[in-house]
Amino acid sequence: MNDEKYRYKELADFLKTRRAKILPSQVGISTATPRRTPGLRREEVAQLAGIGITWYTWLEQGRPIRVSTQVIESLSKVLLLDKQERIHLYLLANQPLPVDIPGYQGTVSPILQHVLDSLIFCPSLITDQRWNVIAWNKAAYFMFGDFCEMNVRERNIVWAMFTDNKYKQLFVDWNLHAKGLLGRFRSTCGQYIEDSWLAQFIDDLKMQSGEFNLWWPLYEIESNSEKYKQLNHPIVGILDFEVSNFDVSDNSGLKLIVHTPLPETDTAAKIQSLFVEKM
Structure with missing residues (x-):
């Protein structure tokens, strides 16, 4: 034979x-x-x-x-x-192996966590290639909630944006930010389109969010990172940020997302007041 x-x-x-x-x-x-x-x-x-x-x-x-x-x-x-x-x-079947979206296991290095903690008044996160938040600083905790109390899916940025009602209150012009996030998420999914985790994640989101179910079939792509973000915090009110994204240079696929208070606004002072409020 x-x-x-x-x-x-x-x-x-x-x-x-x-x-x-x-x-x-x-x-x-x-x-x-x-x-x-x-x-x-x-x-x-x-x-x-x-x-x-x-x-x-x-x-x-x-x-x-x-x-x-x-x-x-x-x-x-x-x-x-x-x-x-x-x-x-x-x-x-003599077919090329599908490329899966790698999930990040474990915690970030102490050095990387130190970088986060040094950005005291800049809410900052580290995400993996599935858009799961795997590390954060105290300012991010004040902005987005206690990640320690969330399960893996609840810590996913895309999942939270479309299923957590507090995000609809937090983001000024939620529709604009949610559509932009969805476009950026979709632009990173192309090479993993056959990934079983991705397929299940999308199906579950369609069931949980009417907006996601409506917008996902539109195939809108947005490759540019978010530049500015305005949030309406329940305690200190309107906050304006510049948003920067950095690749972590250890081939892990992790991203560092930094929200820097916009100059000539009172955002930094308001974040500082949150530290006093929570002490």
């Missing part, structure tokens, strides 16, 4: 074994009578994955047919593949 035929046979066997491991109830199929064989039927997999039964049968027969990335993703979801199994399916 040549290498190509062997790969198709391996693909066929892999699909069959994984199909046999899935209980119908795991994918929402109710069965009134006992089955003679375990797992899902071929026609059930084909229907759930949105592909033709004949075409899927050919796959399990090891026929030399090309499998697209869309089909791989559909089969991965139907067959409940974990990360390593999904990668293996891509390799067997």
Whole structure:
């Protein structure tokens, strides 16, 4: 058997074994009578994955047919593949591996945290490539809330903007800022469009936010970073900031976001008063 035929046979066997491991109830199929064989039927997999039964049968027969990335993703979801199994399916289908958005694990270095803490009256955050806030200073705590009390999803900037009602009160002209944020988020998603985390995140946001559900299909892209931000803080009122974004130069994909009080405004003094207020 040549290498190509062997790969198709391996693909066929892999699909069959994984199909046999899935209980119908795991994918929402109710069965009134006992089955003679375990797992899902071929026609059930084909229907759930949105592909033709004949075409899927050919796959399990090891026929030399090309499998697209869309089909791989559909089969991965139907067959409940974990990360390593999904990668293996891509390799067997002779498709390039999908690029996932790396999530940042752990905490930032003490040096990086010291940089944040040194920006005393500048609310500053560090985010990962999924737009999760992973580090912050006290001024950011005063502006955006206690990140320690939030779960990972609540600390996501995009999620918070569209699901946390206090952000709609905090941002002056929330619609403008939310649309801009969405455009910048979308511009960073292109290379990760097949990432399973991203797909689930977008689906969940569509369910939670009417504005996100309305604006996401518009495909508006905004690559430029935000320059200015005006916030209406519940204690000290209107605050004006210049916003700067910096890449952390350790190949981690982290970003430092600094909100600098706009000169010739009373923003710095108001932030300073928050430190006194909270003492």
